[in-house]
Amino acid sequence: MCVLGTGLIGGSVLRAATAAGYRAWGFNRSSVGARAARADGFDVTEDLSSALNRAARTEALIVLAVPMPAVGQLLSAVRTHAPNCALTDVVSVKAPVAAAVREYGLGANYVGGHPMAGTAESGWAATDPELFRDAVWAVGVDAGTARQAWTTVVRLALDCGSVVVPVVADEHDRAVARISHLPHVLAEALARAGANGGELALGLAAGSFRDGTRVAATAPDLVRAICEPNSVALLEVLDETLRALGAARESLRANAHLGELVDSGHGAREEFDRNRRWEITDIRVGEDNWLERLREAGRRGGVLTRLP
Amino acid sequence: MCVLGTGLIGGSVLRAATAAGYRAWGFNRSSVGARAARADGFDVTEDLSSALNRAARTEALIVLAVPMPAVGQLLSAVRTHAPNCALTDVVSVKAPVAAAVREYGLGANYVGGHPMAGTAESGWAATDPELFRDAVWAVGVDAGTARQAWTTVVRLALDCGSVVVPVVADEHDRAVARISHLPHVLAEALARAGANGGELALGLAAGSFRDGTRVAATAPDLVRAICEPNSVALLEVLDETLRALGAARESLRANAHLGELVDSGHGAREEFDRNRRWEITDIRVGEDNWLERLREAGRRGGVLTRLP
Structure with missing residues (x-):
């Protein structure tokens, strides 16, 4: 397996895959x-073509693990050196990566991926x-996904200790706008609001402020690289959120009440706490409508915990 | 010491003070x-007058530990049964409590308090x-604060293991609007935005969503009781925040960039991480302008770690 980009996510994939017995380099x-x-002790080079030539020789899985703005340059090299390898990525958005992959003519062996893990470190x-x-x-289940590449990518995710949610690119991007990009x-x-209160406010800040601002510690360039390629979906949920906050603001101004935001927010958090993964067990790779069926199961909270 | 209200905060004060050697009941x-x-094993009664009569007999410190909406009723009983006891509170806002205390004629021995601790439990x-x-x-350092009551309240806070930030009521309320009420x-x-994305979004949600919504697990009535009595200060910082988010929204719509929000937010979080308490050591209780000097020191991030 060949990991392109050994930052927090790519480097952790390299480590996790190596620990799981993969022959992996980066x-x-x-x-x-x-x-x-x-x-x-890891085999990581600054020579992109040598890493890719080795992938081509050994028919390795290639993992793109760079922020969205750097994806095009890597795809260009993949097209040159290893156009027939299975290809996945761990980028925070899926539709823009898929579009870039198609643009470089690499769609046939591509399956999108996105591990939902990270820290504010990099x-x-x-x-x-x-x-x-x-x-x-x-893991992507978009129309036209190749069985073999898909199986390879799911196996990697499982071998790294994760469970797999099957999802198509645009639905993934709308979902992560809500639960990953809006939080940023x-x-x-x-x-900003806290720091505008000066040393007194920051000195009084405790758990709720610390938790609520944790991801603001992420490097600004990385935040932009994560959120901005998903601007359409992020704009939609940001507008929705501004409307909810605006209604609370009006209610607070008119009668010192927060209105229905508190009950609906509490109910939503309870829904999150109640939300349980269930295991998809009845779908076989390659059977009729397997991609559509996996997509439907993923929408209803189903996950794969082993190769189907 | 007599604690009125033995929920999360009041009950923890009762436990902490008892552990520190106080004779305490509730x-x-x-x-x-x-x-x-x-x-x-704690001495907690449902009989308010007996708890207060005991406080009057023993000249105990009385700690109001109920949400703002229940404060008036307790003050009425304090006026009847124990009007000369030192009085403090652990309510989330200070100016409304101080106003209620004055209304009941109990201002002479009152010193406001607010431990910045809690969980989503109650x-x-x-x-x-x-x-x-x-x-x-x-701990309040408002004009007219009585030395003896102030010393008693600061000692309680220190004996419970905390450090003390001296602050006047209105500045406290504006600060906590930023770092405690806005986070709610x-x-x-x-x-809400996450749950509106259905099971797929909630199933993909990881650390940033979990941390960002943690305090939404707090009981809605408690959230309202915490935030709504501070509606003026909360409205001010909510408006400020809506303007910042609105600017990011416009920038996102116009050119798929988040604008200056990311850099300013990151800088603010760095300021929070860098923020260090420093110990106030040069102010003696009762010396000229001691309250003003403590207020100034608190504004600049100073804390008391022992009785001055």
Whole structure:
């Protein structure tokens, strides 16, 4: 397996796959990051073509693990050196990656992926072979997905300790706008509001402020690279949220009440706490409508915990 | 010491003070809560007048530990049974409590307090004698504060393991609107946005959504009781936040960029992480302008870690 980009997510995939017995190597553009990985005994090079030529020779799975803005450049090299390898990614949005993959003519062996794990840290130093343990890993079931590449990608996710949610690209992107990108935006706004209160406010801040602003500690360039490629879906849920907050604001102004936001928010959090994964067991890869059936199951909260 | 209300905060004060060697007893309106406390060996009654008569006899400190809407009723009983006791509170806002205390003619021995600690749980079952360990406890330094009552309240906070931030009521309320009440409002809105994405979105949700919605698990009545008495300050910071989010929304719509929100939010969170308490050591209780000097020190991030 060949991981392109050995930052927090890619580096952790490299570690987790190696721990699971994969023969895995990587490429990292920055020599600082590559050297750090090599110092820990991993086979990471700054030479992209050599990493890809080895992937082509060994028919390895290639994992794109860079922020969206860097994806095109890597795909260009994949097209040149290893166009027939199975290809996946761990980027935070799926439709823009899929569009780029098609643009480079690499769609036939591509299956999108997105492990829902991370920290506010970044870089090789933050990597952790256990990062994906018991996490959810979204894997694409878009129309035209090739069986073999799909099986390879699901196996990687399972071998890294995750469960797999089957999902198509646009539904993934709308979902993560709600549960990953909006949290970033609100955390930034909350951090700002707190700091605008000066040392007194920051000095009084406790758990709710600390938790609510945790992801604002993420490097700004990374936040932009995560959220901005999903601008359409993020805009939709941000508008929805501004309407809800605006209604609470009006109610607060008119009669010092927060209105229905509190009850609906509490009910929503209870729904989240009650939400249980269930195991998809009745769908076989390649049977009639297997992709549609997996997509339907994923929509209803189903996950794969073993290869079907 | 007499604690009126033995829910999460009041009950934890009772436990912490008892552990620190105080002779402490309590009142709880609900007999379920009172029985639970008694079953754990604490002296908690449903008889408010007997608890207060004992406080009057022993010149005990009285701690109001109920949500804002229940404060008036308790003050009425304090006026009847124990009007000369030192009086403090652990309510989430300070100016409305101070106004109610004055209304009942109990201002002379009152010093406001607010330990910045809590969980999404509530009731006696959630109490913890260590809840205030290394927490910040805001203590009033409003004009006219009596030395003796102030010293008694600061000693309680320190004996419970906290450090003390000296602050006047209106500045406290504006600060907590930013770092405690706004986090509640944003958490409710985020939880709602997530649940509106259905089982797929909730199933993909990971750490950032969990942390960002944690306080939405708080009982709705408690959230309202915490936030709504501070509606003026909350409205001000909510408007400020809606403007910041609105600007990000416009930028996202116009050019798929989040604008300056990300950098300013990240800088704000860094400011929070860098923020260090420093110890106030040069102010003596009762010296000229001691209240003003403590207020100034609190504004600049100073805390008391021992009785001055």
